[in-house]
Each structure stands twice: as C-alpha cells, then as structure tokens.
Amino acid sequence: MPKKLQSPARKLPRKSKRPKRRYLLFGLKSESQLSPKQAFDAVMGACRHALGVDALKKEGIWFIVFNPASGRGIVRCSHKSVSAVKEAVDGIKGAETLLVSGTMRKIKPRLRF
Secondary structure, three states: OOOOOOOOOOOOOOOOOOOOEEEEEEEEOOOOOOOHHHHHHHHHHHHHHHHOHHHHHHOOOEEEEEEOOOOEEEEEEEOOOHHHHHHHHHOOOOEEEEEEEOOHHHHHHHHOO
C-alpha cells in the first residue's frame, strides 16, 4: 500500500507572537452615496499619506468592509498604530472614527446603522 502524501505543516507564528489587531469603525459623510472603491481610495490614501507606504504592510493596515447605505466601514490595524490610523481617518473631510474594538463581533452590528 503506497504511503499517504502529507501536506507540509504550516508554520504559523504562535498566537503570543502575532501582532494584536484592532478594528476601527469609521463613518464617511457625503452629499452623494460613496462606492466601496471610493471609500477604499480615501481611507487607504490618507493612511498612506500619514504613515508611508512601508508602514501600511508593517503595521497591518487592512480595509475590511464598507457599507454604502450607512456610509460606515471597518479598517484593521495593529494595536501600535491605532492612534496614527485614527488621525489619518479623521483628517479626511467628512470622516470620523466612531469606535475602536479588539474584536469584529463587537463592531459588526454597528456597521449597519
């Protein structure tokens, strides 16, 4: 009987070594309804301008979702860069940071309002 092929074990960092994640709920106010692409460009452009291109990957800044109906979206970042990302989002005209959380469970219900 031939040997069963095994997939190589994934070498993920231990949970204690992974960076702590924070989720920012932001709101964008506009006269017309914004598309997710426009929201992505605005938020990530502001973060890129404030932190630099290298910091986007290093700090783990990630655009998660945007709800065009409510004008709210979620950005993920590391716990060390929360204040810088908040300043970048608040620097956008008509935008504000509504909530910072460590879990998606707490932040997701507030995305719809």
